[in-house]
Amino acid sequence: MALKTIQREIHQNTWGRGIYVSKERGGTINEANMSSERELCRNSGSVTAAELKRMCPQQRARHLAYEEPSKEVLKVMSVTNQRLCARKTEAKKNQETAEKEDLEKKRQDTLIGQLKAAEARNRIRLMRLRYQNKRAQEINLMIACQPTALKAVRLEMLLPTKVSQLSSCDSLDRLERRRIEEILEDEKGLTINRI
Known part of the structure; x- marks a missing residue:
């Protein structure tokens, strides 16, 4: 018998959309309340605020x-949807502009890197030229300060003013080399002094 009452209550719950309360748990079901609930659910359009x-x-x-939601709720929903679409x-x-900015920034970074590398190469070239000019000036000064022409020639042969004049291959043939060696070995200057 208890099973039949529970089944009846479940049946009423599904049709009347009421709250199911089991008699075995100490609850009671009011038939008048269930019938009014059924009427309210069937005539959902005619429910008053009371x-x-x-x-x-x-x-x-x-x-x-x-x-159906009220006009105020519909208005708020439409405003919310518009705000979401706008966002x-x-x-x-914002994402597209950020991607464009990133690409532009990468392009600028590579360009700045290339410019800095070119400036560094230019500075190194200028320093090298300055060093070579100073070195040539000092060698010329040392050659000019020699007491004799023989020592000046000797120093000029040992210390060329320009680095590009140094070459691994010898441009002198045997006779020219022997003649230069004789001049350099002559300490008294007998080979060049003509009286």
């Missing part, structure tokens, strides 16, 4: 879930 207040919160939530488009624009 009847909504009398409903328990679960029934009220079920009833309002299937009811999405703004986020897309």
Whole structure:
């Protein structure tokens, strides 16, 4: 018998959308309350505010879930949807501009790197030229300060003023080399002094 009453209560719960309370747990079901609930659910369009207040919160939530929203709610929903769409488009624009800025920044970074490398090469070239000029000036000064022409020639042969004049191959033939060696070995200057 208890099983039949529980089944009947479940049947009424599904049709009347009422709250199921088992008699075995100490609850009671009011037949008048169940019939009024059935009427409210079947005639959901004719529910007044007073009847909504009398409903328990679960029934009220079920009833309002299937009811058309009011104009104020529709207006708020449309404003919210517009705001969400605007945020999405703004986020897309921001992402596109950020990607463009990143590409431009990478391009500028590579260009700046190339310019800095060119400046460094130019500085090194200028320093090398300055060093070579100073070296040539000092060698010329040392050659000019020699007491004799023989020592000046000897120093000029040992210290060329320009680095490019140094070459691994010898441009002198045997006779020229012997003649230069004789001049360099002559300490008294007998080979060049003509009296």
